[in-house]
Amino acid sequence: MSLTLFNSLSRKPEPFVPLHPDRVTMYVCGPTVYNYVHIGNARGPVVFGILARLLRRHFPRLVYARNITDVDDKINQAAIEQQVPIGTITDKFAAAYREHMGALGVDLPDLEPHATAHIPQIIAMCERLIESGHAYAAEGHVLFAVETYPEYGQLSRRSTDEMLAGARVEVAPYKRSAGDFVLWKPSTPELPGWDSPWGRGRPGWHIECSAMCEAAFGETIDIHCGGIDLQFPHHENEVAQSVCAHGGKPFARYWLHNGMLNMDGRKMSKSLGNVFRIDEVLANHPAEALRLALMSAHYRQPLDWTEGLIEQCVRTLDRLYGTLRELASIQVGAGAIPETVESALLDDLNTPQALAALAQIAADARRASDDAERARLKSGLLAGGLALGLLQQDPAAWFARGTADGGLDAAAIDARVQERQAAKQARDFARADAIRKQLAEQGIEVEDTPAGPRWKVAAK
RNA sequence: GGCCUGGUGGCAGAGUGGUCAUGCAGCGGCCUGCAAAGCCGUGAACGCCGGUUCGAUUCCGACCCAGGCCUCCA
Numbered sequence: 001m002s003l004t005l006f007n008s009l010s011r012k013p014e015p016f017v018p019l020h021p022d023r024v025t026m027y028v029c030g031p032t033v034y035n036y037v038h039i040g041n042a043r044g045p046v047v048f049g050i051l052a053r054l055l056r057r058h059f060p061r062l063v064y065a066r067n068i069t070d071v072d073d074k075i076n077q078a079a080i081e082q083q084v085p086i087g088t089i090t091d092k093f094a095a096a097y098r099e100h101m102g103a104l105g106v107d108l109p110d111l112e113p114h115a116t117a118h119i120p121q122i123i124a125m126c127e128r129l130i131e132s133g134h135a136y137a138a139e140g141h142v143l144f145a146v147e148t149y150p151e152y153g154q155l156s157r158r159s160t161d162e163m164l165a166g167a168r169v170e171v172a173p174y175k176r177s178a179g180d181f182v183l184w185k186p187s188t189p190e191l192p193g194w195d196s197p198w199g200r201g202r203p204g205w206h207i208e209c210s211a212m213c214e215a216a217f218g219e220t221i222d223i224h225c226g227g228i229d230l231q232f233p234h235h236e237n238e239v240a241q242s243v244c245a246h247g248g249k250p251f252a253r254y255w256l257h258n259g260m261l262n263m264d265g266r267k268m269s270k271s272l273g274n275v276f277r278i279d280e281v282l283a284n285h286p287a288e289a290l291r292l293a294l295m296s297a298h299y300r301q302p303l304d305w306t307e308g309l310i311e312q313c314v315r316t317l318d319r320l321y322g323t324l325r326e327l328a329s330i331q332v333g334a335g336a337i338p339e340t341v342e343s344a345l346l347d348d349l350n351t352p353q354a355l356a357a358l359a360q361i362a363a364d365a366r367r368a369s370d371d372a373e374r375a376r377l378k379s380g381l382l383a384g385g386l387a388l389g390l391l392q393q394d395p396a397a398w399f400a401r402g403t404a405d406g407g408l409d410a411a412a413i414d415a416r417v418q419e420r421q422a423a424k425q426a427r428d429f430a431r432a433d434a435i436r437k438q439l440a441e442q443g444i445e446v447e448d449t450p451a452g453p454r455w456k457v458a459a460k
Numbered sequence: 461g462g463c464c465u466g467g468u469g470g471c472a473g474a475g476u477g478g479u480c481a482u483g484c485a486g487c488g489g490c491c492u493g494c495a496a497a498g499c500c501g502u503g504a505a506c507g508c509c510g511g512u513u514c515g516a517u518u519c520c521g522a523c524c525c526a527g528g529c530c531u532c533c534a
Contacts, residue, residue: 028534355473
């Protein structure tokens, strides 16, 4: 089985072959830490995290970097408003980012480069671009000269002419050409800045990713991932800077772009204000259901974020964990990932198909009567779940989810369930039903089994 | 306006030139004191119009609709 990835560069699925057989390199554009991120920001980390796990299974070594951009005008603005150094802002939100991603089951990358730790590399890259004629200094700025890179626009499929013709933004007077973008810009005394050949200043938006990729991986990386909204201008500019700084060597060989999360059919975005912060969503829903929701559509498709979607994911997990609960007595060790799940993932990360395969395995497992067969299927279910970052908790923990912090006390629920059981055994069904109804009103569903009663937190 | 996606059953969402996606919800049955869970069975789809083909939801073209990027954005 081999991995196929849809490459934004060619707009086609391509077999993935790493540049060096012994090492795969992958870079995901991480957050600019000026605020809490929203649930849409988690889609890339979740699906590309699944890709990272997949690559680790199929190649001897993966080095996966996800950056933190910790210098930026929005950070500066927040720092000025709160009268604190930018580090106070960036430390706080970088920590929150890690915490929220962790809650969603996103693995930490191997490397987490910070832009402010790469200022010398950024300056060096600017100098090289100036020396080679691809950039120029003007009024304390360093600008990339788009016209020196004829392939500019290749990734996002747009021509320089069209962009210049359609330019709506006022062009700064120091730009030679309207499409030129800033690599370095001057800082006023109240803004953070670093000494440079062009005076005290700070990096522009795109250069940090180029510099960090180079620092971590060298001139050419295998896979570069990010949201489709970053394709232009961010990724296009990264390509231009890196290729020109490296004498024409390719920058990223495979570009992967994830689709946007929508709210009522519109992109969830900070500028539109139609966002759900991750901590808000986590407060109201099981994290694993949110993770499942983020992979419920193929990563390149847009995904409508609704309460109904989350509820459906909770029910889906109820069923999968229900299967595992039924198989609780079957002992299994670590197993191989079922072929149906793995082949779906190898086909451009087709998570919906992988989930369908998982559902099929669960159904087979419930029907199987032979213990050896049940063990095999349970092992496959757990291994397939692990590949997706799902199904790794104790089923009992899933069904009792949120009782401790949701104002419900598991021991008290147990006591009520026992009361009902006693009433039942006394054939006082009216009382038993009254207790069950009361618990249902608290969101607890009681189920009777041959082994005695059990309960779970109901899907909303 | 330019460039680019996509329109699949009640909902979500894969996929395919000619037999099944899958999940949730629904319906009938089994089980249950009654339920729930589970099991068995079951209906239901490919935006619109042409074309290619023995045959198209799948390929081609036009049209309609929705969304994204062109400005900070995952």
